[in-house]
Amino acid sequence: MMPFNHLGWVFKYLGPLIYPHAIRESLCSFLKPLSRHAAVLDLGSGTGVMSEFAHACRADLQFSAVDPAAGMLKFSAAYIETHQAYAELLPFDDAGFEAVLIGEALHHFQDVDHSVEEIVRVLQQEGRLFIYDFDPTTFMGKNLCRIEKLFGEPGNFFPPEVLRQKLESHGFSVSVSHFGYRYTIAAQLR
Template identity: 30%
Template structure:
């Protein structure tokens, strides 16, 4: 394990990250955010790293939230607002965020149930939590699981069904938007909670 959420590796890898990772799919993120039943003006991208997914969000206020100082330095150079911290203790007020995203990073977060509970707390009613993640049930996904274990990551991959059940269990209404090597789950916070 490289540290909480594999942080030390990403501090080291930050200069190369954007060279090897594809850009985020803006269309899939937009589709997920469209599921909100409130205007989406403030989005927090947890595990947002270098800001590659945050840049794809077309909203007035975008915040990159990550534990890796190296990755956040890259996001700041892109002109993005950044907050450093652990997703198990989000430093945002209750019901203060319209949407939360996590792209290709949820599997690196320890205490995933706690992360989900924190996201639920900070989301305003009618807001959405959009998760773009790798599917460990696919051939490429199984390969990624093995590769991350081989280099010592403490990753916990969830299938689309497992993630949906986790989100529903926390009080969200969750749906799988698409599947494949990567999949998208969007979870809406009920308007009366």
């Protein structure tokens, strides 16, 4: 397993560099329909990079971040409420969030189906889900998947259409956007 607990400083300063401008624009578009002061959960947050990009778009939102590595969370911005936990067992009441963000983290979850069930539980009715990850059907995506597995990570990389079907089976309507070897999913609970 990658020693995430000791890599927070690396991800804090280098992590934002791997988020292309087009992904950040996609995130901003996703956030526009949220209500003022909406509660947003950054799941598998690491140092809170997704929350920081989201905050740049919508500073009025209320951000919570969940990551199992305390060494990552300690580098989160002061406006982010942090929680050390796993995606499979979220420490929140039902229907507490209007949106959930997952940036380059889904492939680290041990049990993706159970994590999606938890996401559905903590989302409000018609809640929204944004996922940014790598497409394992592309050359670069395959190589990133191999590297993750070499480091002992779960490497749960999904082709966009497979993830679409998985989310639809959990009650989401799903829109996929492709960005080379990366993709985003904007989903909403039906």
